[in-house]
Amino acid sequence: MKETRLVRKAIKGNVKAFEELLILHNEQLYRTAFLYAGNREDALDIVQETSCKAFLAIGQLKNEQYFLTWLTRILIHCAYDVLKRRKLEKPVEQLTELPAAGKDGTAEKLDLMEAVAQLKEQHRAAIILFYYQDLAISEIARMMDIPENTVKTYLQRGRKELKIKLGGGQDGQENVS
Amino acid sequence: MDKKMFHDSMEEIEVPKEDVIKAIQGGIRQGNNMKKSHPPRKRAAAVSAAAAAVLFISSGFLFPSVPNVLADIPFLAKLYEQDQVAVNLASQQLIAELNEKASYDGVDVTVTEAYFDGAVIGVTFDVKGDVEGAEDEVYAFYEIFDRDPEIEETMELVKLLPTEEGFKGHIQLSYPKAQLPDETRLPLNFIGIGEIKDHWKNEQGKWNFDVPIKQLPFETVALNKTMELDGLKVTFEKLISGNSSTALEYTVKGAGENRVDLELFDDEGNRIIGGTSDARIEKKTVDGSILEKRRLTIPRGFENRCLEIRISSGEEQELAELKW
Numbered sequence: 001m002k003e004t005r006l007v008r009k010a011i012k013g014n015v016k017a018f019e020e021l022l023i024l025h026n027e028q029l030y031r032t033a034f035l036y037a038g039n040r041e042d043a044l045d046i047v048q049e050t051s052c053k054a055f056l057a058i059g060q061l062k063n064e065q066y067f068l069t070w071l072t073r074i075l076i077h078c079a080y081d082v083l084k085r086r087k088l089e090k091p092v093e094q095l096t097e098l099p100a101a102g103k104d105g106t107a108e109k110l111d112l113m114e115a116v117a118q119l120k121e122q123h124r125a126a127i128i129l130f131y132y133q134d135l136a137i138s139e140i141a142r143m144m145d146i147p148e149n150t151v152k153t154y155l156q157r158g159r160k161e162l163k164i165k166l167g168g169g170q171d172g173q174e175n176v177s
Numbered sequence: 178m179d180k181k182m183f184h185d186s187m188e189e190i191e192v193p194k195e196d197v198i199k200a201i202q203g204g205i206r207q208g209n210n211m212k213k214s215h216p217p218r219k220r221a222a223a224v225s226a227a228a229a230a231v232l233f234i235s236s237g238f239l240f241p242s243v244p245n246v247l248a249d250i251p252f253l254a255k256l257y258e259q260d261q262v263a264v265n266l267a268s269q270q271l272i273a274e275l276n277e278k279a280s281y282d283g284v285d286v287t288v289t290e291a292y293f294d295g296a297v298i299g300v301t302f303d304v305k306g307d308v309e310g311a312e313d314e315v316y317a318f319y320e321i322f323d324r325d326p327e328i329e330e331t332m333e334l335v336k337l338l339p340t341e342e343g344f345k346g347h348i349q350l351s352y353p354k355a356q357l358p359d360e361t362r363l364p365l366n367f368i369g370i371g372e373i374k375d376h377w378k379n380e381q382g383k384w385n386f387d388v389p390i391k392q393l394p395f396e397t398v399a400l401n402k403t404m405e406l407d408g409l410k411v412t413f414e415k416l417i418s419g420n421s422s423t424a425l426e427y428t429v430k431g432a433g434e435n436r437v438d439l440e441l442f443d444d445e446g447n448r449i450i451g452g453t454s455d456a457r458i459e460k461k462t463v464d465g466s467i468l469e470k471r472r473l474t475i476p477r478g479f480e481n482r483c484l485e486i487r488i489s490s491g492e493e494q495e496l497a498e499l500k501w
């Protein structure tokens with residue numbers, strides 16, 4: 001409820017409320033950015049650019065309940081921009097900053113993140129929005145400007161790619177529809 | 178793979194909290210500076226133009242007492258808050274009055290006004306009856322063109338403002354098809370009205386309209402200016418100069434993974450922020466490459482008939498000056 005109040009204030013131009021909101025979501029913002037960028041420096045750039053663009057556009061947000069979805073959409077666009085700028089310098093395959101493997105099955109989890117970071121852009125976006133942001137297929141379709149069936153295809157292909165990258169066995173029987 | 182496993186893996190990504198907060202604050206500071214260097218000088222103008230509009234609308238038909246008019250000014254300013262085109266057209270008496278009604282489950286929706294300026298459409302509607310939800314939490318969820326899959330954005334939520342008799346809502350959209358007709362009907366269906374419900378997006382329209390819209394006089398200027406960057410060919414084809422809005426039609430050849438970003442500046446070098454819409458209106462394959470036709474609408478006119486555009490794709494940037 002507190003968040004809804006903050007969003008309303010932010011829409012009306014309250015800078016402090018806007019800052020508080022972003023700080024509230026700082027971990028999710030950074031982790032999503034990190035999945036796109038694969039390294040700390042670019043992830044921070046993406047967060048900074050997202051904060052700037054979202055600040056300029058917050059007055060246009062029409063429904064406060066979709067604040068996080070709206071913010072994520074901006075973040076994904078910023079991530080594409082930052083990645084394009086870095087593409088020549090740093091191929092995604094050369095990611096080196098993903099956290100080191102630990103004990104208790106951590107390696108498996110880290111492998112998953114590394115595999116996600118190497119997915120094709122569209123597949124990666126669909127996977128992140130579905131599995132991490134918990135968005136419904138219809139919402140992802142709206143956000144990515146593609147039909148729902150295409151989202152399902154991206155998710156299926158993304159999962160298949162992940163399964164291959166992870167050496168099989170990761171994909172469950174989950175139904176995406 | 179399940180969501181929990183994914184979340185657990187994400188948790189493993191260490192967050193440099195202090196740096197993230199600095200990045201957030203830096204971004205906000207940067208945005209704030211941009212706003213300050215280009216202050217939204219339209220704000221005061223918008224309110225006074227809305228005041229002129231309400232004086233016309235109210236005095237023309239209702240002859241209200243002065244206090245009533247004054248009471249309406251903030252309301253219309255708020256209703257048209259995100260539609261500068263409506264403010265300008267209302268002050269020139271160019272918004273058509275309508276009275277198209279649809280009823281469903283004890284709720285009546287009446288489309289009361291519409292305009293079609295250049296490529297921009299605005300529709301105002303009243304809602305009366307048994308609407309669920311707290312007064313300041315009432316929304317309408319609508320679709321256009323029966324969710325035609327060829328159109329990029331077909332559904333949207335709009336917040337309604339409470340009035341003495343119910344609620345009033347206003348929507349603005351860009352005409353999403355390549356051909357701009359002089360006179361047509363806009364298929365507009367309201368799917369849900371009231372407190373936002375998650376199931377709305379899976380439902381069909383309940384208050385369905387074919388809103389008659391007639392285009393206001395406009396000027397079309399052929400531009401035919403082509404720029405090449407990042408392996409793409411961007412051609413500014415034509416400009417549609419409406420009464421209070423401008424639309425720029427351009428094509429991007431080679432569009433696909435590469436995106437093109439356009440930043441607009443007026444003749445004084447001020448960046449135009451807010452209210453613009455850039456949507457794909459056609460996509461086809463020409464000589465083996467994808468050709469995307471897009472229409473960018475700007476909710477204002479350009480008296481000096483001049484617009485500067487910074488085109489970016491990848492790391493490349495080009496500047497185009499359009500004069501007409």
